[in-house]
Amino acid sequence: MKEVIIALLTGFIVGLVFAGFKLPIPAPPAFAGVAGIIGIYLGFKVMGWVGPMLPEIFK
Template sequence: MKEVILALVTGFIVGVLFAAFKLPIPAPPAFAGVAGIVGIYLGFKFLAWVGPMISTVFK
């Protein structure tokens, strides 16, 4: 949980700095972009979870 809070605080500070210097946001500007990033993470975690089960079936 500590990592999540630190990541959120760091992201917030970076967002404030980018806005202060009138730079484009360093992240997807739309919810669809954020959903895509979450999907990539979930797909990675899914394969890490299912991968060992699949590899034992195909041995």
């Protein structure tokens, strides 16, 4: 949980800096982009769980 809080705080500070210098945000500007990142993470985790049950080609 500590890593999540540190990551959130770091992201918040970076967002403030980018907004202060009027730079484009260094992240997906829409919720769909954020949902895509979450999907990639979940797919990676699911493959870790089901990977041992799949044929050798997927390992």
